[in-house]
Amino acid sequence: MSGVEVNKLILAALTTLLVVLLIGNVVNELSHREPLERNAYAVAVPDTDTGGEPAPTAPVAAAPELESVTPxxxxxxxxxxxxxxxxxxxxxxxxxxxxxxxxxxxxxxxxxxxxxxxxxxxxxxxxxxxxxxxxxxxxxxxxxxxxxxxxxxxxxxxxxxxxxxxxxxxxxxxxxxxxxxxxxx
Ligand code: HEC
CATH class of the missing domain: 1.10.760.10 (Cytochrome c-like domain)
Incomplete structure (x- = not known):
């Protein structure tokens, strides 16, 4: 193999490597830009959408009956x-x-x-x-x-x-x- 051919081979290898790196970079960029379909971690949000109905209130303990004075x-x-x-x-x-x-x-x-x-x-x-x-x-x-x-x-x-x-x-x-x-x- 002549020196020129060796140089060509090295150049070809470097070019291939460069192209692979570039493609990898582009793929990486694209995948990051895609919007996330859901939060990457769950956030607890109380479900307050009751579709127009008043939100149900928590049951309140009945006030104790007041004792009557009449007797x-x-x-x-x-x-x-x-x-x-x-x-x-x-x-x-x-x-x-x-x-x-x-x-x-x-x-x-x-x-x-x-x-x-x-x-x-x-x-x-x-x-x-x-x-x-x-x-x-x-x-x-x-x-x-x-x-x-x-x-x-x-x-x-x-x-x-x-x-x-x-x-x-x-x-x-x-x-x-x-x-x-x-x-x-
Ligand atoms: C700190 C002052 C204060 C004390 C102490 C107080 N009252 Fe009164 N009371 C008032 C006021 C002022 C009114 C009028 C309430 C209003 O307009 O909302 C009133 C109204 C009333 C009424 C209704 C009267 C009406 O014409 O409808 C009654 C019955 C009553 N008081 C009884 C008592 C009794 C029995 C006590 C003691 C155990 C007492 N009050 C202690 C200030 C007081």
């Missing part, structure tokens, strides 16, 4: 009720006939009376829109947690957890009236 009213401790009224309510309320409104309305005759009906008191819209009379059940719920029973009420009072406390104050309220509402059967 306790007849034998409720009136003296205890009066004491609680003085201690816990009298900073905002008067209870006597013709008593003035303070931060809260006068409460004479409130049991069985239309809600938000004390003369000259500016009630919140929340209590006015609640409507109806102050039944024993409504007072029970209101005095357990005022802001639960009437969302947006101005009465800033946490409420009584104990059903005996609620019965005592309601029995006392009932008596602050010209004609106390009959006790429940």
């Amino acid at each position: 306790l009213l007849a034998s409720a401790d009136l003296a205890a009720g009066e004491k609680v009224a003085r201690k816990r309510c009298s900073s905002c309320h008067t209870f006597n006939d013709g008593g003035s409104n303070k931060i809260g309305p006068n409460l004479w005759g409130v049991v069985g009376k239309q809600k938000a009906a004390a003369d000259g008191f500016r009630y919140s819209n929340a209590i006015r829109e609640k409507g109806g009379v102050w039944s024993y059940d409504d007072l029970n719920a209101f005095l357990a947690k005022p802001k639960n029973f009437i969302k947006g009420t101005l009465m800033n009072f946490p409420g009584f957890k104990s059903v005996e406390d609620r019965a005592a104050i309601i029995a006392y309220l009932r008596q602050q009236s010209d004609s106390p509402l009959p006790l429940p059967e």
